[in-house]
Amino acid sequence: MIDSTNLGFTYDGQTFALRDVNVHVNAGEFVCILGGNGSGKSTFAKHINALLAPDEGSMTVDGNDTRDQRALYLIRSTAGMVFQNPDDQLVASLVEDDVAFGPENLGVEPAEIASRVARSLAEVGLMGFEKHETHALSGGQKQRVAIAGVLAMEPKILILDEASSMLDPRGRKGLLRVCRELHEAGLTIVMITHFMEEAAEADRVIVLEEGRVALEGTPDEVLVRTDVLARLNLEVPFACDFSVQLRDSGVDVVPCVHESALIAQLRNAAPAAFPCTEGYTVAQDASAVCAIAPMKLPPLPRTSTAEGTPLIEFDHVSYTYDAAMAKRQQKAAKRGKASTDVQAERAKWGNDPDALWAVRDVTFSVMEGEFLGIAGHTGSGKSTLIQHMNALVRPTMGRVLVDGKDISDKAAATQARSLVGVVFQYPEHQLFAATVFDDVAFGPRNMGLSEEEVVERVKESLAQVGLDYDEVQEKSPFELSGGQQRRVAFAGVLAMRPRVLVLDEPAAGLDPAARRDFLGMISDLHKRGLTVVMVSHSMDDLARLTDRVLIMKEGEMFCVGTPAEVFIHADELNAIGLGQPCPQRMAGKLRDAGMPLDISVLYDEASLVREVAGRVAQAVAEGSAAHDAAQPTPASAESAAEGFAANNAAATALDHNQHNEGGAR
Amino acid sequence: MNGAFSFGSYCPGDSPLHKMDPRAKLLLGCAFIAAVLCAQGFAALGVVALFVLAFYAISRVPPSKAAKSLAPLLFISLFASLLNLFVVQDGATLAQLGFIRISEGGVRQCLFIGARLVLMMMGMSLITMTTMTLDLTEAFERLLSPFSRIGLPAHELGMIMGIALRFMPQFASELVTIRRAQISRGASVAGGPAKSVRMLISLMVPLFASAFRHAETLSAAMDARCYHGKVGRTRLHPLHFAPRDGVAVAVIALLFAGIFAVNALV
Numbered sequence: 053m054i055d056s057t058n059l060g061f062t063y064d065g066q067t068f069a070l071r072d073v074n075v076h077v078n079a080g081e082f083v084c085i086l087g088g089n090g091s092g093k094s095t096f097a098k099h100i101n102a103l104l105a106p107d108e109g110s111m112t113v114d115g116n117d118t119r120d121q122r123a124l125y126l127i128r129s130t131a132g133m134v135f136q137n138p139d140d141q142l143v144a145s146l147v148e149d150d151v152a153f154g155p156e157n158l159g160v161e162p163a164e165i166a167s168r169v170a171r172s173l174a175e176v177g178l179m180g181f182e183k184h185e186t187h188a189l190s191g192g193q194k195q196r197v198a199i200a201g202v203l204a205m206e207p208k209i210l211i212l213d214e215a216s217s218m219l220d221p222r223g224r225k226g227l228l229r230v231c232r233e234l235h236e237a238g239l240t241i242v243m244i245t246h247f248m249e250e251a252a253e254a255d256r257v258i259v260l261e262e263g264r265v266a267l268e269g270t271p272d273e274v275l276v277r278t279d280v281l282a283r284l285n286l287e288v289p290f291a292c293d294f295s296v297q298l299r300d301s302g303v304d305v306v307p308c309v310h311e312s313a314l315i316a317q318l319r320n321a322a323p324a325a326f327p328c329t330e331g332y333t334v335a336q337d338a339s340a341v342c343a344i345a346p347m348k349l350p351p352l353p354r355t356s357t358a359e360g361t362p363l364i365e366f367d368h369v370s371y372t373y374d375a376a377m378a379k380r381q382q383k384a385a386k387r388g389k390a391s392t393d394v395q396a397e398r399a400k401w402g403n404d405p406d407a408l409w410a411v412r413d414v415t416f417s418v419m420e421g422e423f424l425g426i427a428g429h430t431g432s433g434k435s436t437l438i439q440h441m442n443a444l445v446r447p448t449m450g451r452v453l454v455d456g457k458d459i460s461d462k463a464a465a466t467q468a469r470s471l472v473g474v475v476f477q478y479p480e481h482q483l484f485a486a487t488v489f490d491d492v493a494f495g496p497r498n499m500g501l502s503e504e505e506v507v508e509r510v511k512e513s514l515a516q517v518g519l520d521y522d523e524v525q526e527k528s529p530f531e532l533s534g535g536q537q538r539r540v541a542f543a544g545v546l547a548m549r550p551r552v553l554v555l556d557e558p559a560a561g562l563d564p565a566a567r568r569d570f571l572g573m574i575s576d577l578h579k580r581g582l583t584v585v586m587v588s589h590s591m592d593d594l595a596r597l598t599d600r601v602l603i604m605k606e607g608e609m610f611c612v613g614t615p616a617e618v619f620i621h622a623d624e625l626n627a628i629g630l631g632q633p634c635p636q637r638m639a640g641k642l643r644d645a646g647m648p649l650d651i652s653v654l655y656d657e658a659s660l661v662r663e664v665a666g667r668v669a670q671a672v673a674e675g676s677a678a679h680d681a682a683q684p685t686p687a688s689a690e691s692a693a694e695g696f697a698a699n700n701a702a703a704t705a706l707d708h709n710q711h712n713e714g715g716a717r
Numbered sequence: 718m719n720g721a722f723s724f725g726s727y728c729p730g731d732s733p734l735h736k737m738d739p740r741a742k743l744l745l746g747c748a749f750i751a752a753v754l755c756a757q758g759f760a761a762l763g764v765v766a767l768f769v770l771a772f773y774a775i776s777r778v779p780p781s782k783a784a785k786s787l788a789p790l791l792f793i794s795l796f797a798s799l800l801n802l803f804v805v806q807d808g809a810t811l812a813q814l815g816f817i818r819i820s821e822g823g824v825r826q827c828l829f830i831g832a833r834l835v836l837m838m839m840g841m842s843l844i845t846m847t848t849m850t851l852d853l854t855e856a857f858e859r860l861l862s863p864f865s866r867i868g869l870p871a872h873e874l875g876m877i878m879g880i881a882l883r884f885m886p887q888f889a890s891e892l893v894t895i896r897r898a899q900i901s902r903g904a905s906v907a908g909g910p911a912k913s914v915r916m917l918i919s920l921m922v923p924l925f926a927s928a929f930r931h932a933e934t935l936s937a938a939m940d941a942r943c944y945h946g947k948v949g950r951t952r953l954h955p956l957h958f959a960p961r962d963g964v965a966v967a968v969i970a971l972l973f974a975g976i977f978a979v980n981a982l983v
Contacts, residue, residue: 101941125943133941140934145851145883152953154942159949187886444897474901482898484922498903544902
């Protein structure tokens, strides 16, 4: 279906973005293309639907050469493409007009267009959305509309160019499900991504490095090459990394991509390590072991219990975007009728169930020096909540105290803004000045500081974000790379020397390497004494970095407590669709399979590896001791040897040169 | 989440007015303005008022919604008519304060202009309330297409308008975010002219940068979906004139007849 032969491409005529790329995709395949920033993966995608034409070699799609101008529209309708940013690629204000855009351009009859629009929307799970306005949709829905727009051209190939990288986990899941369904219906799918969970779903994975194919094979072959992937700054799926670490600590497993496969392996290798049945109610044989696991969890912490000096206090804060409602509330407050009694306030909600509250009766404090994480779905009120922290929005009811002062009055609000630095999502989109220096100096200058003081602060804050003052200060922020731009934007907030740093998804849209650097930087800032509040979708980041986690659900505070208190509650978190950190999820699955792991402990990867390796080793030792008594040959050692041999075979089969013939089939 | 922007104040419905061909609506809207301008007295305006009320009744647009979308326009007509009150000096003096003199003719003219403007705006906003903006842009494009022979890029103009409308709410919400981010960094308009200018720059530059960013991907996305101008392009909802458009022409003709009759009689 897609055949690239010795494909080479250069943007500037000097350095090749792609070189000697030989990729062959068969009809009906689901192929994932991985690579760090600058690996050429997006450039390759643009070749498939003839947005770019090769400088060397050739690219044919469904038998048509992409350099053939006459076949241009045929190729583009055969290989439809979905782009990264959901906000950039929709053409029309209404969903149906947008989906119809492709077939309209192809000159399809109106009646046929209408039926294609309905059909494609149904295929992406947006049936009946024809008359919705595109700008009012969520990011995930917008991407699905974009897919429907491609499907309406009746393509044979769907290309997704990092289509999920700007979505929240829920949107990403929906998108992946749609892709899987379309693949089952026979569509060829080429997905470009840096999310490994998506790559694990593919039939075949191709890893690009500096414009060349570095690895190629099934997910089970490619994703277990943790060494190569780490060099390319790519993350591996949790199960992969976990199984490699288990192997390194002496457990006999073949690294694999899927968690269930890993558990099956462990059960085979050491059945004695899984003595229990579900929920520990009935023990198979070793009831004493299973009874160690406590049956009940401590309740989910619903209120704040942290110790220390509160820096930001939320006192029964509610907020509505409904202006009329807000006015009514304020009037009532002026007349002195508003009751400060919480019970009475609560009763009001009971009377007005239709009112749209973005934030509802939230009470908590941010303590001096802590790292507070905030999680919740898009639209759960997280962003509104953090905008209360420096008086960007004023509570409709309740009050917010910063450093002990109510920030509803103007002077206190101004003071709060230099005390609490808020970094928005994609902060690099707010850069504006001609030089990096001027941009970072914007805040200090607004504070009316002297020019020497400003220079000092700019130097200090650029150093804090790991940029060299002399090197970047004269540059235009727009000529820096995306990651550097974000650092400059961070420095702009740090230059105001806030005591609290509030971050809205600071790592959104970054590739794994940049993401790690960034979170490391934030963690360093916290260690140097800065109080940090961070909104994040990644439960793993929250579990690893934060002191406390606050979870929002539909505008209300769902719970707040230490990661250990919050993340052990699998059922509650799954019920609101947030999930747990990977090691904890794995621990849950192992427990379901019968391994008596303590349910009141929050595992990180290292502690889970230790625990599982210990249990498996013990079980194997006991098993082989029993075996030795019966038979002279140690069977377990033999199977271990087999396992390692298979593993090595898988690894060697992966070297690209050897794999080339296989790919050319 | 942020309802800062709702363009065109379209009010969904399925009345005959909603179903009319947008081209007919635009053309007849122009005819309606001409008719109102032909009205020479309050009596003729009364005829227009009857027609306008009838149109509103047919359209079944809720009065509250109609009033809401009219309110900002009424402000303009109020201003224009008040201007007449002071400028037109005709007939007996009713009141005088210093150099300001209000005459009988001024009051008459003020009321007449006011009533005429209000009726005009009621008629025109009925068009935007019963027609989706996209249909309007397409009607606009189609009405201009005869001029494409003399080099007017009618199709491109229509496309530009459509895309502009699509990105309007996007930019509005982006502007809100940028503004809040800069306020977080201590920007404000209240700190003297130098500070206000800096604030303005800090809003406009990111907005333009974002517009260019959007434009770049959007053009690639349009290419990827085989956009190549007007040639060979079909429409999901092609425009068709229907008998009801003929009826509408007759109604407007009747309006003209009524106005001229009243003009002649009074």
